[in-house]
Amino acid sequence: MTTDFRRLWAAAGLSNLGDGISIIAVPLLAATLTRDPVLIGMLTGVLFLPHLFLSLPAGVLVDRMEPRTAMVAANVVRALALGGLCAALAADAVTIWWLYALVFLYGATECVYDTAATGAVARLVGRDGLDGANARLQGTITITNNFLGAPVGSVLFAVAAVAPFGLHTALLVGATLLTASLPRMAGRRMGGGEPEPAAPVDQVVSAARGVRAVWAETREGMTWLLRHRTLRTLAFVSAGMAFALQLSQATIVLYALEELDIPEAAYGAFAMSAAVGAVGGAVLAPKLSRRLGRLPAMLWIGALQVLALVGLALAPTAVTAAAAFAVSAGGVATWNVLSVSLRQSLVPERLFGRVFGAWKMIIWGLLPVGSWVGGVVAAGSGLRAPWLLGAVVYGAALLLGLPALLRAVRLSRSEELSRSAQPAAAPDDTAAPSAGRPRG
Numbered sequence: 001m002t003t004d005f006r007r008l009w010a011a012a013g014l015s016n017l018g019d020g021i022s023i024i025a026v027p028l029l030a031a032t033l034t035r036d037p038v039l040i041g042m043l044t045g046v047l048f049l050p051h052l053f054l055s056l057p058a059g060v061l062v063d064r065m066e067p068r069t070a071m072v073a074a075n076v077v078r079a080l081a082l083g084g085l086c087a088a089l090a091a092d093a094v095t096i097w098w099l100y101a102l103v104f105l106y107g108a109t110e111c112v113y114d115t116a117a118t119g120a121v122a123r124l125v126g127r128d129g130l131d132g133a134n135a136r137l138q139g140t141i142t143i144t145n146n147f148l149g150a151p152v153g154s155v156l157f158a159v160a161a162v163a164p165f166g167l168h169t170a171l172l173v174g175a176t177l178l179t180a181s182l183p184r185m186a187g188r189r190m191g192g193g194e195p196e197p198a199a200p201v202d203q204v205v206s207a208a209r210g211v212r213a214v215w216a217e218t219r220e221g222m223t224w225l226l227r228h229r230t231l232r233t234l235a236f237v238s239a240g241m242a243f244a245l246q247l248s249q250a251t252i253v254l255y256a257l258e259e260l261d262i263p264e265a266a267y268g269a270f271a272m273s274a275a276v277g278a279v280g281g282a283v284l285a286p287k288l289s290r291r292l293g294r295l296p297a298m299l300w301i302g303a304l305q306v307l308a309l310v311g312l313a314l315a316p317t318a319v320t321a322a323a324a325f326a327v328s329a330g331g332v333a334t335w336n337v338l339s340v341s342l343r344q345s346l347v348p349e350r351l352f353g354r355v356f357g358a359w360k361m362i363i364w365g366l367l368p369v370g371s372w373v374g375g376v377v378a379a380g381s382g383l384r385a386p387w388l389l390g391a392v393v394y395g396a397a398l399l400l401g402l403p404a405l406l407r408a409v410r411l412s413r414s415e416e417l418s419r420s421a422q423p424a425a426a427p428d429d430t431a432a433p434s435a436g437r438p439r440g
Contacts, residue, residue, distance in 0.1 A: 004182055005124045009136055011178035012117070015075065016141045018168035018175075020149015022082075025157045025164035026099060032161070033096045046100055050107035051364035058111035059357020060217045062119065063350065067185045070116035074109040075176040081105050082169040089162040111360065119352035122344040123185045130341035131286040131294075138337050139282035146275035221354020224347075230295075231346060231355075233404040235362050238339060240397025241302070243366040243373075245332065248309055248390030250374025255383040260318040270322055277326030281333030294338045295409045301338075302398045305331040306391050313387035 030043060062070050085102055088094045125133045156163040226232050256262045256270050288297035308331060311324030347355045374386045 002124055005121070005129075005133060007178050007182055008117070008120060008124060009133075009140065011071075011175040012137055013140045013144055014171045014175040014178070015113075017144040017149050017152075018171035020145035021153035021156065021164045021171075022149075022168050023145060024150050024153030025161075025168075026103065028154070028157045029094070029161055030096060030099055033094065033099070043099065043103055046103045047107045048364055048367045050104060050111055051360050052368075054108050054111045055115075055357040055361035055364065056218050056222065056354070057357075058108075059115055059221055059353040059355070062112060062115045062353030062357070063217065063221075064353075065116070067116045067120040067123070068179060068182045071113050071120065071179045072176055074113035074116070075172050075179065077109050078106060079169050079172040079176065082165050082172065086162050086165050086169060089165070111357070115353050115356045115360070118340060118344065118356050119349070120182070120185055122349070122352070124182075127345050130344050131289045131337065134337045134340045134344075135282045135285045138285070138333050139279050142275055142278040142282065142333065146272065146278070150271075217354060221351055222358045224351055225355050225358045228346070229404060230408040231343065231359075233401045233408075234339065234342070235359050237302075237397050237401035237405070238335075239363045239366055240400070241305070241335075241394050242363050243370040244309075244390040244392075244394035244397065245328075246367045246370030247374035247377065247393070248312070248387050250371045250386060251378040251383055254378070255387075256318075256321075259383045260315070260321055262318050270318060270325070273322035273326040274329035277328065277330035278333040280326075281330030282337055284330070285334045285337035288334065289338055289341070293409065293412070294342050295405055295412070298335055298338050298342075299398070299402070299405060299409075301331045301334050302394075305335075306395045306398070309387050309391035309394060313384045313391065 027043065065073075081102055085094065085098065088098055121133050121137070122130065152167075153164045156167060225235060260270075262270050285297075288301075291297075292300065305328060308324050308328035312321055312328065315321035315324055343356065343359065344352075374390075377386045377389055
């Protein structure tokens with residue numbers, strides 16, 4: 001891994017440690033402001049809403065900006081928002097609506113930061129290093145959010161309500177300084193090299209920055225994704241899977257406390273099993289990719305995920321449920337690593353932001369709906385029912401996309417065999433097939 005990627009990796013570690021701290025501190029603060037379960041529960045939905053409405057515009061913005069600049073700007077806005085919350089807490093002026101505004105703004109900046117960071121990783125490590133880089137990032141996110149951030153956030157909140165948010169602000173400042181130290185990546189090809197020549201459409205769009213230009217750029221990214229048979233199928237399969245997982249886990253706290261009889265003091269240990277599984281999945285992802293190929297590995301992981309959800313629905317004890325939870329979280333982490341790498345290897349670099357924004361809008365837009373459906377199902381049919389329904393929906397999404405994904409696997413293998421039978425290509429011809437245009 002390059003020095004530049006290590007700096008980006010360290011910045012991700014600092015910012016995600018802060019996220020983990022606030023993930024615990026925000027609901028704790030909300031509980032001191034209101035006991036209305038609807039208002040508190042809707043905080044998660046507010047976090048996801050910007051991804052539904054702003055992912056596409058954020059993708060356009062990121063494609064217009066240099067990735068480093070976009071990431072720094074997003075972190076500066078986050079730090080200012082958290083600093084404002086700290087000031088309001090010190091003045092005893094915080095209301096639940098303060099938290100709603102903070103969570104919404106955080107989700108909006110996440111749209112920009114995550115999209116820019118995905119493109120930055122691809123440029124810094126090149127196609128051959130994608131699986132390893134994304135595995136490191138996924139593992140770091142899990143460790144900082146779940147293993148480190150959660151306990152630190154709860155302890156600091158017990159000391160003083162402002163403490164976790166003050167530390168989060170300081171961590172964001174450190175992450176911003178590290179990100180600002182990265183080299184400029186405008187026009188930089190994956191893995192370095194000479195700048196990529198601007199495409200004619202970019203030259204046209206750059207001459208007009210009005211509403212029509214934004215719409216043209218947005219439509220180009222969405223159209224590219226929808227015309228690419230493999231990624232289009234994978235996007236809608238992933239959306240169904242994300243919906244299934246969200247509805248399954250919507251009432252996981254009640255499931256653990258009431259169905260599994262886990263004491264409140266031990267709930268953290270149960271939740272930790274997911275973190276252990278996620279780290280294992282992230283570590284395993286590159287090995288599975290090398291051994292099976294990205295898409296075949298993802299299909300096997302998808303099948304395993306269905307079994308894990310059924311296991312959670314039928315688990316007779318807390319131990320068996322924790323084991324199934326670890327397998328499920330490991331499957332999510334592996335799928336995410338390989339899915340991101342696949343997109344980074346196929347999407348043209350000039351379209352990174354727009355295509356990734358379209359992808360996120362399709363998938364994340366369903367998450368608030370999944371939370372609501374899961375709560376309704378649990379209320380009407382019991383706390384185990386969401387896990388069973390989630391397994392059914394997850395399996396249905398996988399089966400619906402299976403023919404197209406298997407076709408992509410066969411096509412990829414036939415192209416590899418064809419290339420291996422040809423003389424060695426010149427360096428400029430070694431890019432992944434269809435990297436610059438959608439297939440199908």
